[in-house]
Amino acid sequence: MSKTRASTSEQAREYRQAGHDNATIFALLLGMDTDYQNDKKAKKDVIDPSGDAHSVKSGQKKWQIFLYGRNRFIEDDGFQALNGVGTLLIHCIDAFPPSYDEYEQNPAIFKERLKTPMRELKDRFQRKALLRAFLGKSIFNAGEVDYLTVLDEDRYHVFYNKDVVKHLGNNFEVVNSTKKAKGQFSDQKVLFRYKGLNVGELEMRNDSSRHYQEVRFNMNKPKAMEMLYKYIPDYKEFNSEILVYGDAIGKFGNW
Numbered sequence: 001m002s003k004t005r006a007s008t009s010e011q012a013r014e015y016r017q018a019g020h021d022n023a024t025i026f027a028l029l030l031g032m033d034t035d036y037q038n039d040k041k042a043k044k045d046v047i048d049p050s051g052d053a054h055s056v057k058s059g060q061k062k063w064q065i066f067l068y069g070r071n072r073f074i075e076d077d078g079f080q081a082l083n084g085v086g087t088l089l090i091h092c093i094d095a096f097p098p099s100y101d102e103y104e105q106n107p108a109i110f111k112e113r114l115k116t117p118m119r120e121l122k123d124r125f126q127r128k129a130l131l132r133a134f135l136g137k138s139i140f141n142a143g144e145v146d147y148l149t150v151l152d153e154d155r156y157h158v159f160y161n162k163d164v165v166k167h168l169g170n171n172f173e174v175v176n177s178t179k180k181a182k183g184q185f186s187d188q189k190v191l192f193r194y195k196g197l198n199v200g201e202l203e204m205r206n207d208s209s210r211h212y213q214e215v216r217f218n219m220n221k222p223k224a225m226e227m228l229y230k231y232i233p234d235y236k237e238f239n240s241e242i243l244v245y246g247d248a249i250g251k252f253g254n255w
Helices: 003-017 022-029 070-075 085-094 100-105 107-124 128-140 161-171 221-231
Strands: 053-057 062-068 147-152 155-160 173-176 189-194 197-205 214-220 235-239 242-245
Touching (some): 022 053, 062 128, 062 221, 070 085, 085 107, 085 214, 100 107, 107 173, 128 161, 147 161, 147 221, 155 161, 155 221, 161 221, 189 221, 197 221, 214 221
Parallel strands (some): 155 242
Antiparallel strands (some): 147 155, 189 197, 197 214, 235 242
16 A cells, blocks of 8 residues: 555545544545545536546435425426336325415325336336436436445445445335335335335435425335345455445456
8 A cells, every 4th residue: 555545544544543534534535635526416426536526425324315395397307218217206295285284184085196106117127228327317326426435344345336236236126115114005115126125215315304305215224235235246455445346356456
């Protein structure tokens, strides 16, 4: 390891102990300063020295891929270009009344309405090409972000966007949720499953007025990482704290 990387590794250690942002620690490990470039609105948590963008994820249980309201799906051409997926997400939102108070008075009516667009989304995602395009838009802003970089077991794991989209998309089974107890409703979510277990959930946030009429896409970190490690097994050390996988090898670190 070069002196530059050794010194930034020490600085990263100090930031970690101080509880700073994991994206900042990753940038320091790349030899960058604390005022590194990013654009979080575009999912670019760190822009590395070669100009490539990283979505940096950590967390022990879940990643929030997105939490968007109606205007995002209307104004973002990327979602509108997904063969009707953007429109169906708007229909999910419009299944509910504008007022949270009105929703609370009789939620069963609106949950019943939600079933139709949720079923249609599930049906659309049976097409693997469309599912991969949706994942690419959701995780990587349609290719504007180059890498998914995950802090797992105290090391950063760098995956190339096309590898992630390909292997998650090809191996997900897409179904709707089913009710598990009296008073619940089926078809309230689109679930992305692997080996019969939920990895991703696309759902409406209606549990509070703060995020009312917003669509959330979450992923279970341990299960998503299980898939990435299985289907993208080849890796190379960039330094003692960063591992680079699959097609990211040879692309990442060329500066």
